[in-house]
Each structure stands twice: as structure tokens, then as C-alpha cells.
Amino acid sequence: xxxxxxxxxxxxxxxxxxxxxxxxxxxxxxxxxxxxxxxxxxxxxxxxxxxxxxxxxxxxxxxxxxxxxxxxxxxxxxxxxxxxxxxxxxxxxxxxxxxxxxxxxxxxxxxxxxxxxxxxxxxxxxxxxxxxxxxxxxxxxxxxxxxxxxxxxxxxxxxxxxxxxxxxxxxxxxxxxxxxxxxxxxxxxxxxxxxxxxxxxxxxxxxxxxxxxxxxxxxxxxxxxxxxxxxxxxxxxxxxxxxxxxxxxxxxxxxxxxxxxxxxxxxxxxxxxxxxxxxxxxxxxxxxxxxxxxxxxxxxxxxxxxxxxxxxxxxxxxxxxxxxxxxxxxxxxxxxxxxxxxxxxxxxxxxxxxxxxxxxxxxxxxxxxxxxxxxxxxxxxxxxxxxxxxxxxx
Numbered sequence: 001x002x003x004x005x006x007x008x009x010x011x012x013x014x015x016x017x018x019x020x021x022x023x024x025x026x027x028x029x030x031x032x033x034x035x036x037x038x039x040x041x042x043x044x045x046x047x048x049x050x051x052x053x054x055x056x057x058x059x060x061x062x063x064x065x066x067x068x069x070x071x072x073x074x075x076x077x078x079x080x081x082x083x084x085x086x087x088x089x090x091x092x093x094x095x096x097x098x099x100x101x102x103x104x105x106x107x108x109x110x111x112x113x114x115x116x117x118x119x120x121x122x123x124x125x126x127x128x129x130x131x132x133x134x135x136x137x138x139x140x141x142x143x144x145x146x147x148x149x150x151x152x153x154x155x156x157x158x159x160x161x162x163x164x165x166x167x168x169x170x171x172x173x174x175x176x177x178x179x180x181x182x183x184x185x186x187x188x189x190x191x192x193x194x195x196x197x198x199x200x201x202x203x204x205x206x207x208x209x210x211x212x213x214x215x216x217x218x219x220x221x222x223x224x225x226x227x228x229x230x231x232x233x234x235x236x237x238x239x240x241x242x243x244x245x246x247x248x249x250x251x252x253x254x255x256x257x258x259x260x261x262x263x264x265x266x267x268x269x270x271x272x273x274x275x276x277x278x279x280x281x282x283x284x285x286x287x288x289x290x291x292x293x294x295x296x297x298x299x300x301x302x303x304x305x306x307x308x309x310x311x312x313x314x315x316x317x318x319x320x321x322x323x324x325x326x327x328x329x330x331x332x333x334x335x336x337x338x339x340x341x342x343x344x345x346x347x348x349x350x351x352x353x354x355x356x357x358x359x360x361x362x363x364x365x366x367x368x369x370x371x372x373x374x375x376x377x378x379x380x381x382x383x384x385x386x387x388x389x390x391x392x393x394x
Contacts, residue, residue: 078350078357084385086352089333091380094368096327097275100305102258104278104319106249107308108224112137114239115217116145127231131222131248138233138245142218149211156204159197166190166197226250229317249317255308256287256321264325265303268292275324276309285309333378334371339386340364349378350385357385 080086118140125137173190176182230247239245256276260268268274270289277284287309296303307323339349340362347364350357362377378384 078359080352080355080357080385084357085387086383087336087339087386088383089335089378089380091331091333093329094332094334094373096330097324098264098327100258100260100264100323100325102256102305102321102323104254104311104315104317104321105257106226106251106317107253107255108226109247109249109317110223111244112220112223112246112248113242113244114138114140114220115241116140116214117238117240118142118218120233120235120237120239123231123233123235125228125231125246127228129228131226131228133222133224135222136219137222137228138220138239140218140220140239142215145211145215145218149208149215152204152207152211156201156208159200159204163194163197163201166194170194220245222248224248224250251313251315253308254311254315254317255290255306256323257304257306258321258323259297259300259302260305260323260325261302262296264327265292265296265305268305268325274307274326276307277322277324278311278315279320279322281312281314283312285311332365333374333380334368335362335374335378335384336371336386338370339384340372350387351378352383352385 120138121141122139123137124135124139125131131137170190170193173182173187177184177187226248227250228246228248231245233239233243233245268289270291272289274287274289275284276287287307289305290308291306293304293306305323335349341348346361348359348361351360360377363375365373365375367373
């Protein structure tokens with residue numbers, strides 16, 4: 001009976017375990033590689049989807065998915081449909097304008113400032129608040145001003161007492177002089193004392209008036225009815241002479257202030273009617289030139305022109321506006337909007353030629369009511385179809 005070597009069995013068992021471990025390790029590595037490949041493919045898939053979306057948007061913006069229009073100026077002729085409404089174009093005179101940009105400003109605007117050095121005790125308004133003329137805006141500390149006014153009041157009482165005594169002395173001297181009881185020089189001395197006392201009383205009265213004026217500076221009121229803007233102080237601050245505390249303007253009277261080039265500004269006169277517009281409100285209104293400042297800007301070679309307009313509520317100082325400056329008239333062709341078809345950035349009309357109609361591209365200019373100026377593509381005397389359905393391919 002043979003004996004089995006225990007070391008040989010152990011070696012066989014270890015070899016088997018090692019081989020099994022190596023196989024498991026290889027399988028794990030393959031799985032990890034496969035997962036990494038899937039993650040990389042997913043990242044690339046997201047990138048490709050993103051590129052595809054961007055490409056689709058670019059194609060859409062380029063009009064690939066929109067109806068195509070031939071690039072030539074004229075297209076294949078089409079028979080005139082029954083009952084079509086036609087119009088023969090004529091050249092008409094239209095006004096020419098040049099615009100000058102400017103800003104809205106208040107006609108009446110004031111900077112409210114302090115006239116004395118004092119601490120601010122009360123601020124009764126906020127920015128945007130409407131006030132009436134005489135409304136108290138700010139109160140300054142006035143204890144020292146009242147004390148000075150009390151002192152000058154006391155000085156007046158003392159001066160009036162001296163004036164009364166000097167008056168009595170003068171009357172007595174006058175009686176004695178009539179009796180030759182005093183000399184002429186003594187009489188003149190009493191007269192001088194009376195004049196000095198009278199002058200002292202007047203000086204005291206003027207000091208009281210000055211003190212009252214100084215005291216009134218401690219109460220700052222609205223100079224006119226308007227709206228508070230640009231509030232720059234608060235209670236507890238120290239106001240100094242000349243310091244601007246608020247700005248106030250009257251919103252009921254606004255004007256457009258624009259810079260107009262020299263060659264046009266010299267032809268404008270105060271009182272002349274002119275058209276103004278506000279782009280933000282899509283508003284056009286008539287105004288009157290109130291002032292042409294007689295000094296040119298050396299940098300821009302332009303003059304400042306002020307135009308007062310009737311503007312609705314909701315217009316604020318600083319808003320953007322334009323002036324339409326007349327330049328005479330020009331010949332132009334106007335086409336009804338109903339005859340113009342638009343495909344993308346192109347505008348076109350149907351033109352009658354030799355008994356047929358052709359689609360033609362045109363270049364448009366300004367709008368005049370329900371008509372649009374044609375800058376290129378049509379001539380006076382040509383006939384167009386007023387319906388735009390054929391031009392749009394319908």
C-alpha cells in the first residue's frame with residue numbers, strides 16, 4: 001500500500017487556488033475595462049448629441065427648414081389671377097429728415113442747498129415723493145440761532161431805553177437853550193446823543209431782522225411744486241453752506257435737449273415747430289423750439305437745442321429721445337404693406353410684366369403710415385399686385 005506525499009497534495013491545492021485567483025483577477029480586469037469603455041462611449045455619445053443639436057439649430061437659423069426663395073431678382077412668370085387688384089406705382093414727394101439724439105430734462109429744476117452750517121434734525125421727504133411749494137423738506141438745528149436772536153432782542157430794549165433818555169435830555173436842553181440857561185455847545189452835545197441813540201435803535205432792529213433771516217435758514221422748504229430726486233442727506237448729518245441736499249423738478253413741464261450739428265442748428269429758430277420721439281415708449285409728438293444755445297461744442301461741432309413738448313405721465317428726466325430735423329423733400333416710391341411678402345430677411349412683391357406677374361425682391365426704407373418706401377427693385381410706372389399670397393408661394 002503506497003503512501004501519499006502530503007506536500008505534493010498541498011502543492012496541488014495551492015496551484016489550483018492560484019490558478020482560480022488568476023482567472024478571477026483576469027475576469028475582474030476585463031469587466032473594469034468594459035465599464036470604462038462604456039463610460040467613455042457614453043461621454044462621446046453626449047458630445048455627439050450636443051454637436052447634433054447645435055448643428056440642427058445652425059441649420060434652422062440658416063433657413064434650411066424654411067421655404068426656399070430663388071436668389072435671382074426676378075422669378076418665373078405666373079398668369080394674373082382673376083379678380084386681382086393691381087396698382088400702378090407713382091413717384092411721390094416725401095419729407096426728408098435727419099435725427100438728433102438727446103435726453104429729456106425738466107424745464108424747472110432746482111438744487112436745494114443749505115445756507116448755514118448746522119446738524120440736520122429732520123428729513124421729511126424721500127426720493128420720488130411729490131411735494132407742494134412751501135412744504136418743509138429739512139429742519140436744521142436752530143438753538144444757537146434762537147439764542148442770538150434773543151440777544152439782539154435784548155440789545156433793542158437797551159437801545160430803546162437809551163433813546164428815551166436821550167430824547168428827554170434833548171427836550172430839556174431845548175427848553176434851557178430858549179431861556180439861555182445852557183450854552184450852544186452843550187445843546188449840540190445833547191442833540192448828538194439823541195442821534196446816536198436813534199442810530200443804535202435802528203442798528204438793533206436790523207440785527208433782529210438779520211437774526212430772523214438766519215433762523216429761517218434752519219427750515220428748508222420746497223421752492224415749487226414738483227418731485228424730489230437725488231436725495232443726498234439723512235437725519236444726523238451736518239449740512240454745510242452750499243451743500244446740495246435734494247434736487248427737485250416739475251414733471252408737468254419737460255423738454256428734450258439735443259445736440260444738433262452746425263449746418264442744421266443755424267437754420268433752427270425759437271418758436272419753430274418740430275417733431276420729437278421717445279423710442280422707449282414708441283411715442284412721437286410735436287414740440288416747439290424754445291432755445292438754441294448760441295455756443296457750439298468745440299469737440300462735436302454741434303449746438304444744444306431745447307424743445308418743449310407735451311408729454312404724458314411716466315416721462316422721467318434723463319430718458320432717451322430724438323429730434324426729427326426737416327431736410328426738405330425727396331422723390332420716392334411707396335408701396336402698400338399688403339403687397340409686400342416677407343420670407344426670412346427678404347422682401348418681395350409681384351410685378352406685372354407683359355401680361356404676367358413675376359416675383360421680385362425689393363429693398364425697403366422708412367415706413368409712412370400703411371405704406372413703406374422702396375429704395376431699390378421698383379420704378380415709377382410699374383404695376384404690382386396688391387395681394388402678397390403669390391409672392392409668399394401660396
